[in-house]
Amino acid sequence: ALGRARVNEYSVYSSTFNIETYRRHQLQKSIRTAIRRNELFLEYQPKVNAWSGTIVGAEALIRWQHPDWGRIPPNDFIPLSEESEMHILIADWVLEETCRNINQWILADLPIVPVSINVSPKRLIHGNFAETCQETLQRFGVSPSMLEIEILETDVLFDNSKIQQSLQMLSQMGIKIALDDFGKGYSSISYLQQYPIDTIKIDRQFATTLVQDKKTQSVVRSVLFMAKEFGMDVVAEGVETMGQLHFLRGLECTTIQGYLFSKPLPKADFEQAMRRRQIAATEAMTSPISTR
Numbered sequence: 001a002l003g004r005a006r007v008n009e010y011s012v013y014s015s016t017f018n019i020e021t022y023r024r025h026q027l028q029k030s031i032r033t034a035i036r037r038n039e040l041f042l043e044y045q046p047k048v049n050a051w052s053g054t055i056v057g058a059e060a061l062i063r064w065q066h067p068d069w070g071r072i073p074p075n076d077f078i079p080l081s082e083e084s085e086m087h088i089l090i091a092d093w094v095l096e097e098t099c100r101n102i103n104q105w106i107l108a109d110l111p112i113v114p115v116s117i118n119v120s121p122k123r124l125i126h127g128n129f130a131e132t133c134q135e136t137l138q139r140f141g142v143s144p145s146m147l148e149i150e151i152l153e154t155d156v157l158f159d160n161s162k163i164q165q166s167l168q169m170l171s172q173m174g175i176k177i178a179l180d181d182f183g184k185g186y187s188s189i190s191y192l193q194q195y196p197i198d199t200i201k202i203d204r205q206f207a208t209t210l211v212q213d214k215k216t217q218s219v220v221r222s223v224l225f226m227a228k229e230f231g232m233d234v235v236a237e238g239v240e241t242m243g244q245l246h247f248l249r250g251l252e253c254t255t256i257q258g259y260l261f262s263k264p265l266p267k268a269d270f271e272q273a274m275r276r277r278q279i280a281a282t283e284a285m286t287s288p289i290s291t292r
């Protein structure tokens with residue numbers, strides 16, 4: 001029907017609009033079936049010690065392999081899922097899949113490290129997330145200390161009592177809380193004391209300009225200093241080059257996450273990496289750890 005539409009200004013505008021609406025609608029419908037049809041899976045990106053290359057943690061990142069459309073990046077469907085209740089199903093699926101995998105690693109006698117999952121603040125507002133975590137951790141025999149919640153800095157800004165309550169409960173259960181993409185949004189220094197934050201993840205944009213830009217260096221230095229004062233851990237995200245690594249070492253930033261050490265890995269490849277527990281930056285740069 002769209003193909004037969006008259007090409008005048010109005011119909012061009014309205015058909016474009018309809019295709020977009022149609023696409024969103026289709027995508028939303030598909031998210032609903034994605035879980036059922038096993039199209040979702042997780043990849044794990046190691047977090048490593050800046051000096052030794054030892055894997056000290058991992059971030060679980062959702063992947064969607066659609067049978068017709070191929071890989072759909074999380075940035076394309078996570079925001080869409082938040083327009084309906086679908087984001088709850090996704091969050092709870094990620095939680096469950098992560099705990100299921102940790103349980104498999106325990107049973108297989110693999111060394112385990114804390115794994116973080118990204119949780120949308122909307123999931124925290126909706127309620128009962130802490131209870132869901134408790135139930136899921138128990139069901140898979142996983143210690144709360146093995147789970148970390150990553151929450152976007154921008155969204156924590158909203159002075160939302162539900163979010164605050166939810167984070168307090170998670171924290172009291174022994175689940176660590178990380179502030180994701182720190183520095184990308186508004187400055188939230190005053191909120192750092194208000195929320196039970198254990199870890200600050202410095203946004204990738206800072207790694208990009210760190211080596212050349214003096215201002216970025218000051219910001220990163222200040223964040224590291226402040227985190228130390230508050231007793232928080234820091235992770236530098238998006239580290240891609242040896243130059244950036246050297247700089248961060250100089251600033252005594254202990255934990256690094258980025259392509260320099262490892263891309264997000266399919267589960268089997270992550271398990272392989274965990275068996276060795278160690279990734280050298282130079283090795284990671286010269287050998288194709290993951291081509292997927």
Ligand code: C2E
Binds near residue numbers: 119150238
């Ligand atoms: P994020 O939580 O900040 O995750 C880090 C993103 O940076 C990931 O992209 C990762 O692949 C990418 N990355 C890591 N190291 C490097 C690097 O050295 N260079 C560059 N250029 N990129 C790097 P990804 O997997 O596409 O995820 C994008 C965002 O989607 C995430 O950002 C997170 O906000 C969201 N997301 C991913 N998985 C989930 C999930 O399970 N639930 C929710 N609610 N959001 C998720």
Ligand code: MG
Binds near residue numbers: 059118150180
């Ligand atoms: Mg994250």
Ligand code: MG
Binds near residue numbers: 180181201237
């Ligand atoms: Mg991030």
Ligand code: MG
Binds near residue numbers: 181
């Ligand atoms: Mg991000």
